[in-house]
Amino acid sequence: IDELRHVQTQVHAMSHYNKHFDGLHDFAHMYDRVWYLSVPKSYMDDARTAGPFEFLTAVSFSFEYVLTN
Numbered sequence: 001i002d003e004l005r006h007v008q009t010q011v012h013a014m015s016h017y018n019k020h021f022d023g024l025h026d027f028a029h030m031y032d033r034v035w036y037l038s039v040p041k042s043y044m045d046d047a048r049t050a051g052p053f054e055f056l057t058a059v060s061f062s063f064e065y066v067l068t069n
Contacts, residue, residue, distance in 0.1 A: 047058040
């Protein structure tokens with residue numbers, strides 16, 4: 001029953017997205033236009049370009065902060 005509820009929620013969200021935002025056919029184009037993801041995108045870009053150890057450290061601390069609060 002729990003899995004069914006998850007599927008129904010996802011289908012509802014995707015139908016809303018398809019209705020109002022013209023689907024996912026041009027994801028790469030729309031990815032740059034989503035203003036509310038600018039902070040996490042910038043954070044991940046900085047972490048990715050820093051190096052492998054810094055990337056793991058930054059992502060680990062950010063997930064720890066999100067999951068413990």
